[in-house]
Amino acid sequence: MSQGRVADVIIIGAGIIGAACAQALARRGLQVLVLDAGLHNATAAGMGHLLVLDDNPAELALSDYSLQRWRKHAPDLPDGCAYRNNGTLWLAANAEEMAVAHSKYLNLQAQGIVCELLGAGALRQREPELREGLEGGLLINGDGILYAPATANWMLDTPNIRQRRARVTEVDGHRVRLDDGHWLSAGAVVLANGVQASELCPELPIEPKKGHLLITDRYPATVTHTLVELGYVTSAHNAKGPSTACNIQPRPTGQLFIGASRQFGTTDPQVEGWMLAKMLKRAAHYMPGLARLNGIRAWTGFRAASPDGLPLVGQHPQRQGLWLAVGHEGLGVTTAPGTADLLVAQLFNETPPLAAQPYLPQRFLGEPVYA
């Protein structure tokens, strides 16, 4: 470490992305300082769903690589991380959606991702709580779930990582300024603070996308796989106005985790009754028995969304010394390992384990101004 530097790398944000990057860098022998303002954003609120998404090849590559890493390192995770390899079951409500399921199946199989197509009968056999009349589904066996806050904490509990509760008010390349006025300097600064990122770098095209969630009381053995409607991909994921899609996750505790909703243009964290009702109706449409179960808590979170649905991972093209790992929207937990490996490879100037090009910040910010 050079004089005046508090660490080799300063990471802004102790959510799952910042934590994964910190762990990866620390394991390479770097001294890492993680600064967090204690705002508890998407990592705290989210569903912790680990899933491969194939809206486009880059998304598939990053999510698949990351899932492989999660599955490989799952035995290292302590019990509190509640990792389960329970698979995702994409639900097709009609022939049109079943055709989408079929083409996803072919696409994923071609990538070597294990999945199964299920007809109507097989679907209800696997998940008896689903309503009659669904066309079928696509089961992606390698998907899973985990409890993200505990996982982030576990990642941060690595030698060479120091943490500090602090709010960063200014970023200047490899230096940051805290709200007490002090400047801290490092070899590099990594911005990994999700929706907060555009406060420090207004040029970042990150928009907050509000989501509602609800969790039920314990009803063990009701649902096995994470149930997601295929309409999720076509409608909710890419919509502009407020939208909901069925997303039902069985927690290891026997509780059911219900999502998913999306709203743009608001930063109000209040639970909105109309959106909660809309979301629950959508979920109950697929699982009618849900209506009789007790919901015990509801809350909201904000996803950091980028214009093309892919994160920004790499050097900031105009601010030398500043690196970005932001804009993961609903795939932050899933793609944390891939993000960390991409970032580390770029920092060390090594060949990344997957092509870094699609996630480079310059696609939005312009070409690099420095060598």
Next chain:
Amino acid sequence: MNEYADILIIGAGPAGMAAALAAAPSGARIVMLDDNPLAGGQIWRDGPQASLPVQARQLRERLQSHTNIRHHAGTRVIAHPGPKQLLVEDDDHGWLISYDKLILCTGARELLLPFPGWTLPGVTGAGGLQALIKSGLPVRDERVVIAGSGPLLLACAATAKKHGATVLRIVEQASLTSVAGFAAQLPRWPAKWLQSFSLFNRHYRAATHVIAALGTDRLEGVRLQQQGKIVELECDRLACGFGLIPNIQLGQALGYAIEGQALAVDTWQASNRADHYAAGECTGFGGSELSLAEGAIAGYSAVGDVEQARQWWPRRARWQGFAKALNQAFTLEPHLKSLARPETLVCRCEDVPYAALTEHSDWRAAKLASRCGMGACQGRVCGAAVEHLFGWQPSALRPPYSPARIETLMCLDDTPPA
């Protein structure tokens, strides 16, 4: 089903009943909700092993005689979808109630602090045991130890004894001086309070607290710190509660200001929100007489009967004096914060031990890391405990304000606001 009330009253204990009866002569359409099967709150809980005082019976009869008072039993408030609208739920269905004026009479609950063994079957609150006995819990020939703090311990002992239990010991954590000082003032208050007070009860021990509840699958005994000595007693039930804390969660969620851990109200029992009132234990503990006075004032205020409301002020002032004396006498000693061991569960819903909390500096961080407060009680038990133990302010309640059926939440209008 949508319902409308001119005056909506939450809670049918002494305060809620008094508010309804005060408002009734105006002809206003009054709706009163309570989560218990019968009106009366905690102090006048009815049941096969309860004996309601005459006053309580009379109030219930008067309530039933007014055709403009509608009482929904077994009903809880779930959400606040509009400025003057609540989503509520009972055993069968959920529905919306719109109102012009709201009076919160949500009462108080016991402060339950964690100590080794407190999760064993056989351990209850002190008010908890009393409530369970009144609703039919058999305790004949059971050996009971009653512990914690406050006059409720004696009321619990009386109920237990009446139904055949053997009360081995009444264990009060406050010092003898404090309790004696309070008892010395008792002649200022009506005889019915004196009846339930007997310092000459040979089983009463001041400056004593429970160190542990003992047993494997069930309570088998207790270990006490009794005036400096360690004492172990075999017993079948331990009823332990550390005084009463106001139920402010709903008020807080509705935007009421909080003062001294209770809902803040003015001399008209009005909160900072226009047309929103509160009365009874949720505005500060003080006993049923104070609740009746506050409820009456709230009811009269809500219908605009200023004269009648004012007439109750002297009665309220008198009973506020009693409340003050009570709270001072039974202040909790600091050593109660050290009862829990590292492995003692603090959050009973999620089974989170004390050790999982101590490394954090605030409620939110502790909750996220350990899941403390994320269970069905929505932090009402553990939140009160950690506030006492660590001084952490629990966060405000979000909807659902109580566990609610998803079909009830689906009653909410799902169209976005304009």
Next chain:
Amino acid sequence: MPELMLDGQALRVADGTSVAAALALGGNGCSRTSVSGQRRAPLCGMGICQECRVTIDGRRRLACQTLCRDGMQVETQP
């Protein structure tokens, strides 16, 4: 005097008896098993602590705030 079924056994109780009291009248008083496997019984008696959650006629309800009715089917949580 209502007769209810508690974990498959018939039980007759006095009018106005709560399901929480019935748990003790007809069994060992326990209502559920906690996350870490401990048996639990009603604690607060007033609908706050959620320890007395049982299944009543197919729905998850609080035993301490529910009165026994004729024909009621009560199942404690395993």
